Amino acid sequence: xxxxxxxxxxxxxxxxxxxxxxxxxxxxxxxxxxxxxxxxxxxxxxxxxxxxxxxxxxxxxxxxxxxxxxxxxxxxxxxxxxxxxxxxxxxxxxxxxxxxxxxxxxxxxxxxxxxxxxxxxxxxxxxxxxxxxxxxxxxxxxxx
Amino acid sequence: xxxxxxxxxxxxxxxxxxxxxxxxxxxxxxxxxxxxxxxxxxxxxxxxxxxxxxxxxxxxxxxxxxxxxxxxxxxxxxxxxxxxxxxxxxxxxxxxxxxxxxxxxxxxxxxxxxxxxxxxxxxxxxxxxxxxxxxxxxxxxxxxxxxxxxxxxxxxxxxxxxxxxxxxxxxxxxxxxxxxxxxxxxxxxxxxxxxxxxxxxxxxxxxxxxxxxxxxxxxxxxxxxxxxxxxxxxxxxxxxxxxxxxxxxxxxxxxxxxxxxxxxxxxxxxxxxxxxxxxxxxxxxxxxxxxxxxxxxxxxxxxxxxx
Numbered sequence: 053x054x055x056x057x058x059x060x061x062x063x064x065x066x067x068x069x070x071x072x073x074x075x076x077x078x079x080x081x082x083x084x085x086x087x088x089x090x091x092x093x094x095x096x097x098x099x100x101x102x103x104x105x106x107x108x109x110x111x112x113x114x115x116x117x118x119x120x121x122x123x124x125x126x127x128x129x130x131x132x133x134x135x136x137x138x139x140x141x142x143x144x145x146x147x148x149x150x151x152x153x154x155x156x157x158x159x160x161x162x163x164x165x166x167x168x169x170x171x172x173x174x175x176x177x178x179x180x181x182x183x184x185x186x187x188x189x190x191x192x193x194x195x196x
Numbered sequence: 197x198x199x200x201x202x203x204x205x206x207x208x209x210x211x212x213x214x215x216x217x218x219x220x221x222x223x224x225x226x227x228x229x230x231x232x233x234x235x236x237x238x239x240x241x242x243x244x245x246x247x248x249x250x251x252x253x254x255x256x257x258x259x260x261x262x263x264x265x266x267x268x269x270x271x272x273x274x275x276x277x278x279x280x281x282x283x284x285x286x287x288x289x290x291x292x293x294x295x296x297x298x299x300x301x302x303x304x305x306x307x308x309x310x311x312x313x314x315x316x317x318x319x320x321x322x323x324x325x326x327x328x329x330x331x332x333x334x335x336x337x338x339x340x341x342x343x344x345x346x347x348x349x350x351x352x353x354x355x356x357x358x359x360x361x362x363x364x365x366x367x368x369x370x371x372x373x374x375x376x377x378x379x380x381x382x383x384x385x386x387x388x389x390x391x392x393x394x395x396x397x398x399x400x401x402x403x404x405x406x407x408x409x410x411x412x413x414x415x416x417x418x419x420x421x422x423x424x425x426x427x428x429x430x431x432x433x434x435x436x437x438x439x440x441x442x443x444x445x446x447x448x449x450x451x452x453x454x455x456x457x458x459x460x461x462x463x464x465x466x467x468x469x470x471x472x473x474x475x476x477x478x479x480x481x482x483x484x485x486x487x488x489x490x491x492x493x494x495x496x497x498x499x500x501x502x503x
Contacts, residue, residue: 080421112383115376119404119419
């Protein structure tokens with residue numbers, strides 16, 4: 053699909069592609085940056101102490117605005133994924149407090165959306181609980 | 197979710213327009229206030245004929261405003277001499293190259309006029325833009341001609357770039373080449389870019405600040421993600437006599453039948469609950485693309501202006 057080729061921007065770190073942004077993703081770009089850096093940290097691609105590119109450098113490499121990266125770094129710093137020292141740039145934190153805050157907020161909004169859809173379909177609270185339990189069981193089965 | 201962004205320590209304006217107005221026979225530029233912060237990329241979006249080029253021409257001193265003040269790179273525009281324009285790079289689609297001369301001729305020509313010319317950078321750009329030095333301008337495609345013009349401006353290493361529709365008519369690959377080159381430029385935080393387009397897609401990706409212009413007025417100004425977070429399209433089911441609750445920035449988009457579509461430009465958590473409490477049933481609350489937001493903002497601006 054040509055659209056995909058044109059809308060995806062990737063950044064290479066040590067010759068490896070490490071961030072890929074998609075314009076067809078309806079979320080804000082800074083959220084995509086946050087999510088991808090958090091994933092990289094979570095799976096160990098970016099071990100503690102890894103230096104991240106400067107805000108302006110990453111913005112230039114991804115061809116996105118400086119403010120996008122600034123906001124992503126700020127949020128990553130707040131949730132403890134990275135630490136920034138004035139004038140020294142950002143590094144992956146020693147004990148990345150893996151971002152429970154953001155994931156929690158995300159879960160919250162998905163649950164609200166599910167509740168809304170449920171009420172549109174006229175499902176009862178018990179029925180919704182049963183469906184949620186079912187979804188959890190399905191996931192466990194897949195992971196085994 | 198709103199996140200406070202720490203204000204940059206020192207805000208230096210690369211350019212500022214204050215209360216700028218200019219009346220033409222069929223068009224009026226009305227009280228424009230615009231501050232361009234150093235080190236940022238600023239997108240100017242507006243429909244054709246909105247006043248984007250007029251604003252840029254005023255900043256370049258090519259047009260004088262009837263009222264208001266303009267300062268560029270710390271100097272009032274009125275007292276600017278040709279020498280001071282060395283630090284500004286201006287691009288406009290109606291600039292011409294010599295058809296029967298080569299790309300190399302133009303590089304040589306501009307180089308002889310500007311002492312700040314960076315030949316190594318010019319050569320890099322030549323290869324990054326896929327241009328051939330020995331090719332005559334007559335044989336260039338539209339995209340190559342635009343890239344050649346941009347090269348001639350960028351290689352002078354200006355402090356402020358004022359680009360009028362630089363990506364207009366470019367194919368997606370060429371557009372990407374140009375956008376990524378612009379971002380490389382602001383990796384140096386003393387350089388600033390102002391560029392215009394009638395297409396939100398050209399502007400949204402790299403702009404720190406996006407300004408919507410319509411009919412000679414600034415109608416909204418923000419960064420992309422902030423625009424996306426503030427605007428919502430909300431669909432509700434409501435009885436015929438339903439009155440929308442007084443929520444700041446909430447407007448009906450369509451009021452036909454029981455299903456109503458509303459747009460909101462100041463979204464806050466809890467808005468959906470307030471709508472439910474007012475007797476409407478919420479169907480959905482969606483984020484909008486920047487293009488949809490742009491169109492909605494233009495329409496709102498026009499309605500308000502006509503009241």
